[in-house]
Amino acid sequence: MTAGITIDLGDPVPPYEQIRRQLSSLIAVGALPPGSRLPTVRSLAADLGIAAGTVARAYRELEQSGLIEARRRNGTIVVGPAEVPHGNAGADAAVMAAVDGLIATARHAGFRDETLVDLLRGRLAQTSKLDS
Missing domain, CATH: 1.10.10.10 (Winged helix-like DNA-binding domain superfamily/Winged helix DNA-binding domain)
Known part of the structure; x- marks a missing residue:
């Protein structure tokens, strides 16, 4: 497996x-x-x-x-982390729906999965700097 x-x-x-x-x-x-x-x-x-x-x-x-x-x-x-982050199942479902939507949109636009992951990492890095 x-x-x-x-x-x-x-x-x-x-x-x-x-x-x-x-x-x-x-x-x-x-x-x-x-x-x-x-x-x-x-x-x-x-x-x-x-x-x-x-x-x-x-x-x-x-x-x-x-x-x-x-x-x-x-x-x-x-052993983890299957529990819902911050105890909010609605927010967890909303985040998963947004991720699913992002994947569908990126694939429809012809993005490769690796490119999408790289874009997401880049944006996360940018927002982390803004939050600091």
């Missing part, structure tokens, strides 16, 4: 970071809710055709950020 994870070896983003980002996103949108078991490091590495150390690094970073937990006998489990 790769959980829809793909690696683009031509992407300048390191493979471990590609895995981390994709798993983090799947957890954030609820596609991997708390309690979900992730594939073993070796299994995911074999499925993706990459070194086990690459997957292990992604898992370590996800664990450090509190999204997953490695348990000796139970494997690696998703």
Whole structure:
């Protein structure tokens, strides 16, 4: 099971970071809710055709950020963040609807997914500077 994870070896983003980002996103949108078991490091590495150390690094970073937990006998489990941010389900649904709308609009306009992500990161960086 790769959980829809793909690696683009031509992407300048390191493979471990590609895995981390994709798993983090799947957890954030609820596609991997708390309690979900992730594939073993070796299994995911074999499925993706990459070194086990690459997957292990992604898992370590996800664990450090509190999204997953490695348990000796139970494997690696998703532990967060499926709860609704700030306890406001309406706001969470509105944000998800806005993201879905953004994706649909960008695809209709012919944007590649990677371009959309880059644009979003750029705008987030700009607004972070304004908020400071």
